[in-house]
Amino acid sequence: LPQMSSGAADLRQRKKQSDPESDKMLCDCPFPDVLVQRFAKLFFGCLAAVTSGMMYAVYLSTYHERKFWFSSRQELEREITFQGDSAIYYSFYKELLKAPSFERGVYELTHNNRTVSLKTINAVQQMTLYPELIASVLYQASGSEEVIEPVYFYIGIVFGLQGIYVTALFVTSWVMSGTWLAGMLTVAWFIINRTDTTRIDYSIPSRENWALPYFACQVAALTGYLKKNLNCSAEKFCYLLVSASTYTFMMMWEYSHYLLFIQAVSLFLLDSFALAQTEKVHEVYKIYLFSLFLGYLLQFENSALLVSPLLSLVAALMLSKCLQVTKKGTFMSRLLKIMYIYLVLTVTVTLNFLLKMFVPHKENEHLLRFLEVKLGLNTTKNFTMNWLLCQESLQAPSQDFFLRLTQSSLLPFYILVLIICLFSVTQVIFRRMCGEPLKETVKLEDGRIGERPEIVYHVIHTILLGSLAMCLEGMKYLWTPYVCMLAAFGVCSPELWMTLFKWLRLKAVHPILLALILSMAVPTIIGFSLWKEFFPRIMTELSELQEFYDPDTVELMTWIKRQAPVAAVFAGSPQLMGVIKLCTGWMVSSLPSYNDDDLLKRNENIYQIYSKRSAEDIYKILTSYKANFLVIEDSICNEVGPVRGCRVKDLLDIANGHVVCEEGDSYAYSKHGRFCHEIKMNYSPYVNYFTRVYWNRSYFVYRINTVISFQS
Numbered sequence: 001l002p003q004m005s006s007g008a009a010d011l012r013q014r015k016k017q018s019d020p021e022s023d024k025m026l027c028d029c030p031f032p033d034v035l036v037q038r039f040a041k042l043f044f045g046c047l048a049a050v051t052s053g054m055m056y057a058v059y060l061s062t063y064h065e066r067k068f069w070f071s072s073r074q075e076l077e078r079e080i081t082f083q084g085d086s087a088i089y090y091s092f093y094k095e096l097l098k099a100p101s102f103e104r105g106v107y108e109l110t111h112n113n114r115t116v117s118l119k120t121i122n123a124v125q126q127m128t129l130y131p132e133l134i135a136s137v138l139y140q141a142s143g144s145e146e147v148i149e150p151v152y153f154y155i156g157i158v159f160g161l162q163g164i165y166v167t168a169l170f171v172t173s174w175v176m177s178g179t180w181l182a183g184m185l186t187v188a189w190f191i192i193n194r195t196d197t198t199r200i201d202y203s204i205p206s207r208e209n210w211a212l213p214y215f216a217c218q219v220a221a222l223t224g225y226l227k228k229n230l231n232c233s234a235e236k237f238c239y240l241l242v243s244a245s246t247y248t249f250m251m252m253w254e255y256s257h258y259l260l261f262i263q264a265v266s267l268f269l270l271d272s273f274a275l276a277q278t279e280k281v282h283e284v285y286k287i288y289l290f291s292l293f294l295g296y297l298l299q300f301e302n303s304a305l306l307v308s309p310l311l312s313l314v315a316a317l318m319l320s321k322c323l324q325v326t327k328k329g330t331f332m333s334r335l336l337k338i339m340y341i342y343l344v345l346t347v348t349v350t351l352n353f354l355l356k357m358f359v360p361h362k363e364n365e366h367l368l369r370f371l372e373v374k375l376g377l378n379t380t381k382n383f384t385m386n387w388l389l390c391q392e393s394l395q396a397p398s399q400d401f402f403l404r405l406t407q408s409s410l411l412p413f414y415i416l417v418l419i420i421c422l423f424s425v426t427q428v429i430f431r432r433m434c435g436e437p438l439k440e441t442v443k444l445e446d447g448r449i450g451e452r453p454e455i456v457y458h459v460i461h462t463i464l465l466g467s468l469a470m471c472l473e474g475m476k477y478l479w480t481p482y483v484c485m486l487a488a489f490g491v492c493s494p495e496l497w498m499t500l501f502k503w504l505r506l507k508a509v510h511p512i513l514l515a516l517i518l519s520m521a522v523p524t525i526i527g528f529s530l531w532k533e534f535f536p537r538i539m540t541e542l543s544e545l546q547e548f549y550d551p552d553t554v555e556l557m558t559w560i561k562r563q564a565p566v567a568a569v570f571a572g573s574p575q576l577m578g579v580i581k582l583c584t585g586w587m588v589s590s591l592p593s594y595n596d597d598d599l600l601k602r603n604e605n606i607y608q609i610y611s612k613r614s615a616e617d618i619y620k621i622l623t624s625y626k627a628n629f630l631v632i633e634d635s636i637c638n639e640v641g642p643v644r645g646c647r648v649k650d651l652l653d654i655a656n657g658h659v660v661c662e663e664g665d666s667y668a669y670s671k672h673g674r675f676c677h678e679i680k681m682n683y684s685p686y687v688n689y690f691t692r693v694y695w696n697r698s699y700f701v702y703r704i705n706t707v708i709s710f711q712s
Contacts, residue, residue: 045180049170052187057163059191060200062542064155067201078151079583080553082205084592087578089205090154092129094582096136097150106133110300115581117569117589117626119598125300126596128254131210158204161213165198166190168216169481172223173489176454177519182492185523189484192408192534196401197480208477211253216481218245219263222284226276226454242284247291250305251298254595259478261310262468264288266460268317272341273429276453282321285314303361309352316347370394374471383604383655388594390646393474401476405483408534409526414483417490421459424450424499445512447502449495462486491526494519552698556631557583559694559701564629571622571704572631574603580631589625604655610636611652612670615679619689622704630690630702637676649674 065071068081082090092109099105109129113120123129139145139153148156169190170183190197200209221241224234250256264285271281288310296305305311320343370388372378380386388394405411428450449455462482469479490496497515506514560570561584569587570580577588590602605621609632622630639647645654653659658670672678679686680700694701 041180045174045183048180049167049174049183052170052184053163053165053167056166056187056191057159059538059542060159060162061156063201064159064204066542066544075151076557076583077549077554080550080557080579082579082582083202084575084578086203086205087582088127088591088593089129089132089207090151091578091582091585092123092127093132093135093154093205094150096132097139102137102140105136114587116591116599116602117587122300125302127593128207128252130251131205131207155204158200158209161210162198162200165213165216165481168213168220169485172216172220173485173492175220175223175227176458176485176489177493179492179519181520181523182488185488185492185527186485188527188530189408189410189488190481191538192530193405193410193480193484196404196476197484199477207253207255211249211256212478212481214245214249214252215256215259218242218249219482221245222263223454223458225280225284226457228453239283243287243290246287247294250291250295254304257292257305257308257310260288261308261313262464263461264310264313264317266457266464268313268344269460270453270457272337274432275425275428275451275456282317285317288314289318303359306359307352307355307361309348312352312355313344313348315351316344319347320344381655381657383607383651384600386651386654387648390651391474394472396471397469397473397476401473405480408530410483410487413491413526414487417487417496418459418462420490420496420500421449421455422463423503424448425456425459426450428456444494444498444515447495447498447500447511449493449499452495458482458486458489488523491522492519552696553579555696556694556699556701560584560586563694568628569626570629570631571606571625571627572609573607573633573636576631576633589622589627607648607652608656608675610649610674610676611656612658612672612674613656614672615675615686615689618675619704628704629693630704632676632679632700632702634698634700637674 068078070078070081079087079090095108096102096105099108106124108114109123110125111120112123115121115123124133135154135157138157139150144153166187169186170180173182173186174180176182194201198209199206203209218241221238224230225238225242230238246260250260267276267281267284270276271278292305292308292311292314296302299305320340369378369380370385373380373385373389374394402411405414428448462479465475465479465482469475494512494515497518498511501511501515557580560580564570564584564586567587569589570577571589572580574590574592577590578592580586581588581591590606591599592603593599602625606625608621609618609630636648639649645651650659653670656670679690679702682692689705690702691705692700693703
């Protein structure tokens with residue numbers, strides 16, 4: 001019996017020792033009810049995200065149809081709705097579809113001598129036509145020729161990408177907050193503030209409309225990748241999605257590497273303060289390097305990527321990686337951390353300077369000159385620079401912009417969320433400098449939202465983008481979507497409310513319970529108020545039939561197709577030349593492209609038709625580009641702009657020295673009258689060089705005489 005009792009005691013002891021392990025296994029294996037809840041949450045969240053994207057795409061398509069009456073228009077009238085650079089992009093898409101084979105079409109675009117007179121261009125590289133290549137392949141490979149017209153297929157892809165854009169923002173907010181209610185609020189704010197979140201309304205084929213959806217997918221994947229305690233399969237999926245979307249984004253937009261540079265700066269600051277896993281951040285740096293290398297090869301050895309600040313920064317970070325300090329808390333470690341940041345910045349600037357010195361490049365030099373003038377570091381009378389400075393997208397944002405964001409309640413909640421997150425991040429940085437380690441898992445009751453690396457990244461990123469948006473209104477299309485996302489995440493996140501209550505030290509009400517209640521109640525109230533105020537407006541937009549009809553342009557294009565010789569070359573404003581190229585296929589002397597110095601110089605020279613120059617000077621300029629016909633737009637010649645000094649003719653007078661300033665007043669002076677006015681008078685010497693062959697209320701077309709008649 002004593003032996004039996006001792007054996008039973010040993011058995012009980014072994015059971016007690018094994019109990020903690022079995023309990024741990026039970027904790028690691030979720031109960032079926034928990035699995036069902038997680039699956040239901042994931043299923044309905046994904047369904048809501050996809051549905052939101054699809055509904056937004058349908059909304060854009062319906063609004064576009066109501067605005068332009070697209071289905072009831074003839075092909076020529078549809079094509080006129082594409083203006084400026086949008087017309088050029090779509091014209092190349094048409095050329096690809098008309099080519100006998102895809103390979104032949106690509107060859108003709110890369111050796112294009114039928115668009116701009118006296119110039120052979122690689123249109124794929126210069127105009128970044130990879131979206132058109134993909135669209136033409138999909139259209140032909142899917143057998144859509146007999147099902148849908150090319151123009152519907154083209155704009156349908158763009159609208160579909162906008163749906164993906166909205167879905168990616170939905171997912172990002174969902175991942176950050178843990179509830180897909182934040183995603184719904186993000187989409188609502190995005191659509192309500194559509195004037196300030198996207199340019200899809202009036203520039204469908206623009207490069208950012210093709211590229212930004214991929215960047216949104218990259219940001220969503222990066223948000224998940226930076227999260228702590230991510231399981232292996234989810235981490236690999238996020239990594240692959242970041243890689244694919246980063247490279248695709250870089251191929252779709254010639255200015256993508258600048259936006260990725262801002263993102264890299266955000267990650268650099270995140271890593272410098274030891275707020276994220278260094279290994280993950282450096283894996284993203286490797287993705288940048290791989291995308292730059294592959295983009296350089298596939299973009300016909302694009303030298304702009306080699307001299308980009310993104311490459312210089314990532315290379316500097318890789319070189320300086322060995323100097324990063326692992327010990328925390330000591331004065332020497334903090335001093336070395338400051339030296340490390342200084343070293344990275346110094347190496348970045350030096351490396352970029354050396355690359356620009358030794359790598360031949362011409363791309364985007366005008367952007368640097370523009371920034372010099374914009375920041376007040378230089379002054380210029382150059383027409384192109386001053387014309388860019390006068391563009392609305394390159395001005396500081398107007399008060400109406402902030403008023404619209406405030407009326408939709410977006411701006412107040414964004415500022416609230418940003419302040420709370422920023423103070424929390426500042427506290428975390430201070431603790432890290434004092435040597436306090438980060439918690440492996442941040443719980444709701446901790447009230448430390450600033451310890452989550454994905455939150456810190458978005459705070460830094462939105463501040464950098466917001467700083468640019470405060471200087472250039474065009475940057476609002478990059479910043480405002482993430483304002484929607486961050487504000488929606490904040491009001492739906494119990495952690496953010498708990499962080500606020502920790503500071504306020506609430507005792508009357510349990511802070512966790514109050515945080516959970518507010519994270520549901522506040523977005524619900526916001527949603528109902530937005531529904532009540534803005535949903536009727538959106539439905540009114542979709543029900544109203546707007547009329548877009550430009551008979552003068554239709555008549556001009558019809559006359560060109562019927563009367564002008566096939567080999568004719570047309571000269572005029574770059575925006576009109578893009579429409580002429582699309583609608584008629586005739587060769588033009590300039591294009592609405594602003595990333596090539598030669599085309600910029602052409603545009604400036606041909607704009608002289610609106611200056612105070614002699615008939616002989618204009619004739620020499622036009623014949624130097626082998627132009628046969630000149631088109632003068634009455635809207636430019638008689639322009640009455642809201643800002644005096646920003647009209648085309650004013651900028652030309654300044655560049656040509658035809659403006660005299662005395663005691664603060666400006667006076668125009670030239671011995672010649674304004675060419676676009678004088679040529680309409682039909683007297684010598686203008687009739688010696690030019691013969692009017694067509695006119696209507698908006699356009700005057702002149703044939704450029706090959707044999708000059710000196711009649712009185």
